[in-house]
Amino acid sequence: MITETTPLNAIIATRIAEQGRITFAEFMAACLYEPGLGYYTSPGRKVGAEGDFYTSITVHAAFGRVIAREIAQMWRSMGNPAVFTLVECGAGNGRLACDIMDYVAEREPEMYGALRLVLVEQEPTLESAQREMLSAHVDRLSWLSPAEFASGVFTFSGCLYSNELLDALPVHRVVMTSDGLKEIYVTCTDGEFAEEAGEPSTPELEAYLLRIGVVLHPAQQAEVNLNAPKWLASAATALQQGFVLTIDYGYTAAELYTPRRKLGTLLCYYRHQTEENPYLRLGLQDITTHVDFTTMLNCGAALGLENDYFGEQYRFLMSAGIVEEIEDIERSAISAEEKLRLRLTLKKLILPDGGMGDTFRVLIQSKGVTSPQLLCRRRIGG
Ligand SMILES: C[S@@+](CC[C@H](N)C(=O)[O-])C[C@H]1O[C@@H](n2cnc3c(N)ncnc32)[C@H](O)[C@@H]1O
Known part of the structure; x- marks a missing residue:
């Protein structure tokens, strides 16, 4: 496998030379989060036109509203x-967070008086950008590191939300062989990274697939995201009463682990181009995988959360009021050109075909709330 050298190459190569092959999860964790050098932990725009990929947030403020x-x-x-x-x-x-806070400040003044906002980010240097972005709401803003969030000490009532968090968590990769389930490890010889299959580093990988009733076909590769259910467990511990709202691209386990998907869902992004090879441009390209929402639903139930809603993003946005939101924005006297741009960008959010509407899913889970009357459970147009 030919690699393009970045400062991370030497660090990961040394790590492998010292401790032997590493799991793909360790490799991905270094590529994304190695302090100062990982994709998310180094300077530079990642999201939006100047970055490597768009998220729904960068498409239009209407999403947050x-x-x-x-x-x-x-x-x-x-x-x-x-x-x-x-x-x-x-x-x-x-x-x-800014789009949400602006909306509440404008439209829900009583609720705004009750709001506190806590931001949790793996990359602490983003705090200054967040402080600037949220300058109008800074009096109610505070920060927690992921470790503080997961410590069991932090508790809250309200709503924990995330957009494209779970797809950015490091995953293990497995492959089915004639000798049973194996894990994919990363090796390095003379500076070149390669993959080799070996005994799973933890019995949790087989247990994960067993729990969702998945048996991979011969030679089928797949990802196992042990971090996502762990994160949900921390969320369920911290949440005293309220909701967990998760937005990400992903599938049910049956769709995700279908034998048609022989190589899993791992994909890299660099300057709006997709790339399948994770051993290129280490720390400069994003590495991501689709979320297994069946596990999120099952884990939620096992953790005592109610699964209130699970559906495609376009259904969620339509039922929760995106059409009303567009009409409101249009009424606020924007130019004809801006109106057209607004309609085109919103198509991207809601159109199932080729847009972000159907690969993205929304999951809402709750604790201690009797029969929540969620907008997204209204019939579209009703
Ligand atoms: C794909 S980006 C999405 C950013 C933003 N939510 C958006 O939609 O544009 C994922 C973000 O999650 C952060 N992250 C990764 N693991 C995390 C964790 N355990 N807790 C909090 N943030 C984390 C990364 O540093 C990165 O900023």
Whole structure:
């Protein structure tokens, strides 16, 4: 495998020379999160036109405003509490949090008085960008590291939300051989990375697939994201009462692990181009995988969360009020050209075919809230 050398190459190569082959999860963790050198832990724009990929947040503020409408409904479902904490995990530059806070400040003044906002980000240097982005709301803003969030000490009531967090968590990779399930490891010889199959590093990999009833076909490769259910367990521990709203691209286990998908879903992004080879441009290209929502649903139930909603992003946005939101924005006297741009960008968010509408899913889970009246459970157009 030919590799392009970056400062991370030498670090990972030395690690392998010292401790032997590493799991793909360790390799991916270094590529994305090695302090100062990983994709998310080094300077530079990652998301948006100047970055490597778009997320729904960068498409239009209407996305965040519709989420805010739903969060306001959550607050009402909890009986308009005097303190309601929003927690965002994987907050990036704070854009989504800002769109949500702006909406609540404008449209829900009573709720705004109750709001606290806690941002959780793996990359601590994003704090200054978040502080700047959220300057109008800074009096209610605080930060937690992922370790503090998962410590069991932090608790809150309100809503924990994330957009494209789970797809950025390091995954193990497995392959089915004639000798049973094996894990894919990363080796390095003379500076060149290669893959080799070996006994799984942990019995959790086989147990994970067993729990969702998946038996891989011969030679089929797949990813196992042990970090996603771990994260949900931390979320369920921290949440005293309220909601967990998760937005990401992914499938049910049956769709994700279908034998048609012989090589899994791992994909890299660099300057808006996709790339299948994770051993290129280490730390400069994003590495990502699709989320197994069956595991998120099952784990939620096992952790005592109610699974209130699971559906495609376009259905969520339509039911939760994106059309009303577009009409509101249009009424606010924008130019004809801006109106057209607004309609085109929103198509991207909601159109199932080729847009972000159907590969993205929304999952809402709750704790201690009786029959929440969520907007997304309304019939579209009803
Ligand atoms: C794909 S980006 C999405 C950023 C933003 N939510 C958006 O949609 O534009 C994933 C973000 O999650 C952060 N992240 C990764 N693991 C995390 C964790 N355990 N807790 C909080 N943030 C994390 C990364 O540093 C990165 O900023």
